[in-house]
Amino acid sequence: MTPPQTSPKLGPKLGSDSEALLEAHWGRFVAWCEAAGHASLPATAATIEQFLTLFPGSTSTERLRRRAIRAHHLAAGLLDPLPTVEARVWPRSEASDQSAVGEVLAAIPKYRYPIGLRGRRDAFLIVLLGVLHLTREQARAITPDDVAVTSIIRIRGHVVPSSDDPVSCAACAVIRWLRIVGPVWTGFRGDVIRLLDPTKGDVDRHDCEQPVPGEWRRAEQLLLPLDIHGWSRTGVSLSGRSMTSITTSRRAAEANGPTPQEVLGAVGRQPSRFDALLLHETHAELGATYAAIDAALVRLAAVCGDARALGTDLEHAASASK
16 A cells, blocks of 8 residues: 655654654555565554564664554544553462463473574563563663572572473573573574484473583673564664564464474484395495486487477477478
8 A cells, every 4th residue: 555645743843854764664564565465554463563573673773663553544534543551461460370481481492493492582581571571662772781690599689490391491481591592692503503402402401500601601691682584783773673573473473272292302213124224235335326316317308309309399389280
């Protein structure tokens, strides 16, 4: 849908440069909606969130984009597509809420790249929001200086509790993220993949009781936005709406039923008929394999020859019909 020809009121006492900037943000949103097959006016909150995720920017840039989208909707007499949400994604409630947090943590993958990477980041976020009950703004601002790792883990002075089961332990969730956030921040993907190797994973012991190297202190921010390939977008804050979306989707996944348990540990290879071969038997098998390959190449050459001959006949037939 094309944008309105006249610019709506985008705010009080805005100069022409500011209005032009907001109109540029609106134009980009409209262009993306047309390309993606979404309605730009009115737009759904899900469409706007998808746009902001695909085209990340600084906090001020995202604020301007939302402002431009909201202004055009209000100027057209439509409802605000970006309603205000509660500051706390996981509000404080009764003590039983902590068991609900543990169930969500238990269902989140902890190994394999990139699902284990995203899972560990999401679990860290859920600890901040669901266990420590931080607001999204407070969670976004967490840095290594706010975390103290001793026999007890503290974040901004708040003790992160542990539980009997390592997969649902909030303290373990924090340590699992701290183990990989350093190389994630610096872009050492090979190190991240190695640390998430499921063949070396172990969720039967408490991660919070194991020493953690200090590489995590290299990261200037701990709550990192991640793209679909597992790369972190450093210098860009995880948006409040992304935090809400992540938390909601993780809670919904847990509520939909038990998730399959992660398969960890050394991979056992199925026995084959080649395991007990003697040396001369191995040479015989290799000879048979080479012979089969040679025969396949001969057949392939014959097929290619037939295809070329057919192409030549078609060309001749086409020339004769002219």
